[in-house]
Amino acid sequence: MYDVVIIGGGPGGYAAALYAHNFGLSVALVEKDRVGGTCLVRGCIPTKSWLRTAEIYQTVANSETFGVESSDPKLDWQAALARKNTIVDGLVNGLSGLLETRGVEVIDGFGRIVDGEVEVTTDDGASRALEAKHIIVATGSVPGTIPGYDIDGEWIVTSDEALDWVDQPARVAVIGAGAIGVEFASLLADVGSEVQLFEMEDQILPGMEPEAAKALTRALKRKGVTVRTSTAVEPAEITGSTVSVPFGEDSVTVDVVLVAVGRQPVTSGIGLEDAGVTVENSFVVADETTMQTSNPRIYAIGDIVAGTAQLAHVGFAEGIAAITHIATGVNDAINYRAIPMVVYSHPEVASVGLTEAEATAQGYEVETTNHGMRALARPIIHDETGGTVKIVAEKDGPVLGATVVDPLAGEIIHELMYVVGWEAMPAEAAAFIHAHPTVSEAIGETLMASAGRPLH
Numbered sequence: 001m002y003d004v005v006i007i008g009g010g011p012g013g014y015a016a017a018l019y020a021h022n023f024g025l026s027v028a029l030v031e032k033d034r035v036g037g038t039c040l041v042r043g044c045i046p047t048k049s050w051l052r053t054a055e056i057y058q059t060v061a062n063s064e065t066f067g068v069e070s071s072d073p074k075l076d077w078q079a080a081l082a083r084k085n086t087i088v089d090g091l092v093n094g095l096s097g098l099l100e101t102r103g104v105e106v107i108d109g110f111g112r113i114v115d116g117e118v119e120v121t122t123d124d125g126a127s128r129a130l131e132a133k134h135i136i137v138a139t140g141s142v143p144g145t146i147p148g149y150d151i152d153g154e155w156i157v158t159s160d161e162a163l164d165w166v167d168q169p170a171r172v173a174v175i176g177a178g179a180i181g182v183e184f185a186s187l188l189a190d191v192g193s194e195v196q197l198f199e200m201e202d203q204i205l206p207g208m209e210p211e212a213a214k215a216l217t218r219a220l221k222r223k224g225v226t227v228r229t230s231t232a233v234e235p236a237e238i239t240g241s242t243v244s245v246p247f248g249e250d251s252v253t254v255d256v257v258l259v260a261v262g263r264q265p266v267t268s269g270i271g272l273e274d275a276g277v278t279v280e281n282s283f284v285v286a287d288e289t290t291m292q293t294s295n296p297r298i299y300a301i302g303d304i305v306a307g308t309a310q311l312a313h314v315g316f317a318e319g320i321a322a323i324t325h326i327a328t329g330v331n332d333a334i335n336y337r338a339i340p341m342v343v344y345s346h347p348e349v350a351s352v353g354l355t356e357a358e359a360t361a362q363g364y365e366v367e368t369t370n371h372g373m374r375a376l377a378r379p380i381i382h383d384e385t386g387g388t389v390k391i392v393a394e395k396d397g398p399v400l401g402a403t404v405v406d407p408l409a410g411e412i413i414h415e416l417m418y419v420v421g422w423e424a425m426p427a428e429a430a431a432f433i434h435a436h437p438t439v440s441e442a443i444g445e446t447l448m449a450s451a452g453r454p455l456h
């Protein structure tokens with residue numbers, strides 16, 4: 001009998017498995033594919049490898065701005081793909097080794113809950129039952145699609161297939177301008193593909209600050225991306241050698257369509273309902289502090305959980321919370337208020353806490369402060385002055401949220417994570433001195449302005 005059997009070896013499942021060693025728990029981790037899950041194999045990591053290739057390409061292409069002569073860069077797509085695969089394989093192997101070192105028994109196969117145990121079926125059809133005191137379900141998510149866009153892997157693809165394209169597509173329509181859609185639009189345009197980006201909502205990055213969406217839209221347009229918001233696409237027409245994407249009275253013809261319209265939780269066919277676990281709209285309902293489901297012996301973490309963000313680091317935190325509760329009975333509450341979210345386009349968009357719209361909807365009287373990067377030394381030196389910082393504070397109260405746009409936004413957002421997490425007043429946070437010249441100074445300047453005493 002294991003203390004814990006975990007179904008799914010993505011960030012949620014593997015974090016739970018690794019963390020369990022702190023309490024001496026015996027753990028089996030059931031994974032039907034490769035440990036690392038979506039994030040390592042077909043998500044966070046491979047996209048960032050491609051984005052880095054795109055960034056290097058652009059750095060070389062623009063080197064003369066910095067007084068460095070170079071010949072026109074040539075992209076070796078296959079070499080970039082091979083590098084991506086090497087990075088993924090290295091991290092998956094490293095994780096496998098770490099799980100082994102921590103004494104986690106990794107079991108290949110498909111797991112489902114049957115009569116309170118976890119039944120594992122392997123590819124050859126053999127099955128075995130694992131007895132468990134506690135079960136953690138961490139089966140993650142898969143790409144969704146929309147009517148008229150059946151995924152065929154060739155003409156109509158999702159991020160799963162796009163990450164392994166063996167050749168660079170010349171013309172791509174990206175449907176959906178959330179984080180995944182804009183990351184692909186950004187990287188493909190940066191390496192010279194023609195990109196048409198479609199979004200049904202009235203801004204790209206729906207739900208994020210409109211100022212950030214505007215700044216990124218400007219940057220994408222400068223790269224040559226055609227950005228269409230408030231545009232619903234009609235079913236695609238595959239003609240044989242191209243795909244037509246109709247919208248309104250118009251249409252565009254491309255070589256491939258990349259559908260990035262959100263991700264569906266993997267919660268059917270794994271025995272959840274029979275085990276008394278409440279599932280609503282395909283998501284598992286779980287207590288947000290303990291991660292227990294309606295069956296207290298069964299926990300749910302990661303992308304399958306209703307109402308929490310589908311992010312790898314949220315999965316890590318929920319895995320840690322579930323193990324802590326199993327081992328100690330303590331509710332190690334997750335601070336969901338201060339979880340950074342990063343879009344790794346060029347430039348990056350990073351946010352933490354509430355947007356202005358969210359804070360207002362929650363009844364706060366808010367004050368917002370925006371600060372551009374145009375006059376700041378380091379962004380000028382970097383030739384990256386299109387960024388911006390926005391701080392949302394409660395009137396006469398603490399900072400509630402913040403958004404940064406800059407190529408380094410995903411790194412520098414973390415100081416605002418502490419500001420939001422510790423509910424600092426703008427003046428308290430502004431009292432700290434930022435190094436000069438840095439991009440982070442933009443945050444210092446915005447905090448000073450938010451505290452009512454701007455410097456520049």
Ligand SMILES: Cc1cc2nc3c(=O)[nH]c(=O)nc-3n(C[C@H](O)[C@H](O)[C@H](O)COP(=O)(O)OP(=O)(O)OC[C@H]3O[C@@H](n4cnc5c(N)ncnc54)[C@H](O)[C@@H]3O)c2cc1C
Pocket residue numbers: 007008009010011012013014030031032033034035036037038039040042043044045047109110111112138139140141142159180266270301302303304310311312313314315344
């Ligand atoms: C293109 C892309 C880019 C992304 N970039 C980022 C990013 O930069 N930062 C970020 O935070 N997040 C990013 N994400 C989201 C991130 O990948 C997910 O939030 C994260 O992987 C969710 O972790 P998880 O453990 O819940 O599930 P998953 O990572 O989906 O893992 C679930 C695992 O369970 C296994 N499984 C499913 N069912 C069974 C079963 N019945 N039996 C056995 N095994 C099973 C699957 O094979 C899989 O390995 C990205 C996602 C995509 C698609």
